[in-house]
Amino acid sequence: IISDIEAEEFKIKTKEGAIETAGLTGNYGAFQSSMGALKVESSDFQNLYMETEMGRITAGGVKAERYNLVTELGKISLDNLTPDSDLKALSKMGSVSVNYRTAPENTKIVARANVGKVKNALEQNKITEQLYRAEYMSEMGSVKITLS
Numbered sequence: 001i002i003s004d005i006e007a008e009e010f011k012i013k014t015k016e017g018a019i020e021t022a023g024l025t026g027n028y029g030a031f032q033s034s035m036g037a038l039k040v041e042s043s044d045f046q047n048l049y050m051e052t053e054m055g056r057i058t059a060g061g062v063k064a065e066r067y068n069l070v071t072e073l074g075k076i077s078l079d080n081l082t083p084d085s086d087l088k089a090l091s092k093m094g095s096v097s098v099n100y101r102t103a104p105e106n107t108k109i110v111a112r113a114n115v116g117k118v119k120n121a122l123e124q125n126k127i128t129e130q131l132y133r134a135e136y137m138s139e140m141g142s143v144k145i146t147l148s
Contacts, residue, residue: 018055029064037074056094075141083107087134095141099148107132109145116142 004023024043083104
């Protein structure tokens, strides 16, 4: 558990066990676990990288310019992220769910599921100019995008 730290880079890696963070500020945040959940809340990064082989990825209230979130076996749950940003969220065997608090204005949203269903509340969202791309993908699960 790591909280309330400001640094240029965060590189946290564990083989087994969860990583939980809150209140971090930095240029680069990298959080990796072979077998464990990853949770980042109320933080601010330029680049956020989260990867786990077996575990859930949760991010809430995290501001970033670029997100890269990958899990082999687990869910990805995202809430209140920066609406206009480059984002890649991939769950190979699990669902991906994201909740936007405000609709993006300059981000193309791509939602794909090889086996499961796709529900995209922003499917009809018009963007003024595409500056970013957000990809939500699941190979063996569903993808759900909501706006609240």
